[in-house]
Amino acid sequence: MEEGEAAKVDILKNTLYDTVIQHGSNTRLFTQSDLLDLDIIPHRNLQLLLQVIQALTNDKLLVGVTGGQGGLAWKYRSREDAKKYTSLPDETTMLVYQAIDEAGNDGIWKRTIENRVNISDAVMKVCIKILEQRGYIASMRSVEQPNRKMYIRADLRPSHRATGGPWFTDGQLDGSFIETLEGVVFEFIKGRGAYHQAPGAGSGGATRIPKRGVVTAAPTVTAGTKRSAKEITSDDVTPAATPGRPVAVASPASAAAAKSARKPEMFLPMPAGYKGYPTIHDITEFIHQLGITSNTTLGENDIRQLVEVLIFDGLIEPIKVGKRRGFRALRPTKQSTIPYNIRAKEMQNGIGLHLPHTGVLPPTNGLTEAPCGRCPVFDLCEEGGTVSPSTCVYFMEWLGLEEKKKEGDGVAEVKVEAGSDGKGSAPP
Known part of the structure; x- marks a missing residue:
């Protein structure tokens, strides 16, 4: 190629490359016709276009790939990435770097690279050492194949598919984090979809019960007039327990005195027409504002996964509110009135509230409340056997006789030890 023609190709090469960047992303494929339609090559000279493409390919600025219909196409590579290729010592x-680059943020297995490039393990180790020393690649672990050594470009962050997303830590499922976040999400949904009835509500208690959807009596409103959903939603009701808000618990003395004159402390569902049920967007914003996921970023899709788990567990249900899809807790009267953060802290300190992390008591009936309905050795139970109703430890615990038996045994032992004549006589 003559000097003047080489200079012309060099000018057209830079112009065509800049134009390609302006007309698409680095994932768009440009066919031969697409490059000619950019009106950079004079007179649509095909031979000149091939020379320009070859120059760009040699500089690693264009990458040849197979097009959608089997034809040849090209996509561009940034100048920074192209400089990395041209700085490597050999083809x-x-x-090897190209195979890792094309794998993206999913990473690629070492054995796959060897088979694709058709090189031995010894050569592969040399190439990997060069690329790691220059900071071009990094090793990674995939949750799908934890025993395989994977490689990824050093400037990329592994995908959720490779790392397992925010639910995995160091390649292991973080059950504690998931359980904690489920409890927080559940408390928020419960707090927005139920109101808290404090002890004594309805008979001097401080909690204000939401107004019903229908006005039964009012000086200026005809009885039976239905209130709008907006009025119900804007009611200033006491919210349900939320993280950080302690719930007042009456003292044993006052509880015993007013037990017959007040309603128990519980959560009750909102009236019909209420529109304040939280959506996925509302829950996501709440989690971000709470700041409990500072080490990771949770998107709406991640929160949706948690909500779907709560739905599957039968703890919440979706509800249509206009064009929005909100969520509310099921069985509000069976839920703990103690906020999740306080309940979790007390369980960690060994106080033992014996409640699941969501604070919802399991469904019960007459059979499951009795020991026989959930006895692990029911089939072995018979009079005269190793397990029998008369010696059932589960019945003793259920009837509250276990502690009394221990106290009685302790007294008997004291009587025996107190005797000075060795016959077990009681002390005076």
């Missing part, structure tokens, strides 16, 4: 190292 084999370039091919």
Whole structure:
């Protein structure tokens, strides 16, 4: 190629490359016709276009790939990335880096690179060492194949598919984090979809019960007039327990004195027409504002996964509110009135509230409340056997006789030990 023609190709090469960047992303494929339609090559000279493409390919600025219909196409590579390729010492190292580059943020297995480039393990180790020393690649672990050594470009962050997303830590499922976040999400949904009835509500208690959807009596409103959903939603009701808000618990003395004159402390469902049920967007914003996921970023899709788990567990249900899809807790009267953060802290300190992390008591009936309905050795139970009703430890615990038996045994032992004549006589 003559000097003047080489200079012309160099000018057209830079112009065509800049134009390609302006007309698409680095994932768009440009066919031969697409490059000619950019009106950079004079007179649509096909031979000149091939020379320009070859120059760009040699500089690693264009990458040839197979097009959608089997034809040849090209996509561009940034100048920074192209500089990495041209700085490598040999073609084999370039091919290894290219295989890692094309794998993206999913990473690629070492054995896959060897088979694709067709090199031995010894050569592969040399190429990997060069690329790691220059900071071009990094090793990674995939939750799908934890025993395989994977490689990824050093400037990329592994995908959720490779790391397992925010629910995995160091390649292991973080059950504690998931359980904690489920409890927080559940408390928020409960707090927005139920109101708290404090002890004594309805008979001097401080909690204000939401107004019903129908006005039964009012000086200026005809009885039976239905209130609008907006009025119900804007009611200033006491919210349900939320993280950080302690719930007042009456003292044993006052509880015993007023037990017959007041309603128990519980959560009750909102009236019909209420529109304040939280959506996925509302829950996501709440989690971000709470700041409990500072080490990771949770998107709406991640929160949706948690909500779907709560739905599957039968703890919440979706509800249509206009064009929005909100969520509310099921069985509000069976839920703990103690906020999740306080309940979790007390359980960690060994106080033992014996409640699940969501604070919802399991469904019960007459059979499951009795020991026989959930006895692990029911089939072995018979009079005269190793397990029998008369010696059932589960019945003793259920009837509250276990502690009394221990106290009685303790008294008997004291009587025996107190005797000075060795016959077990009681002390005076």
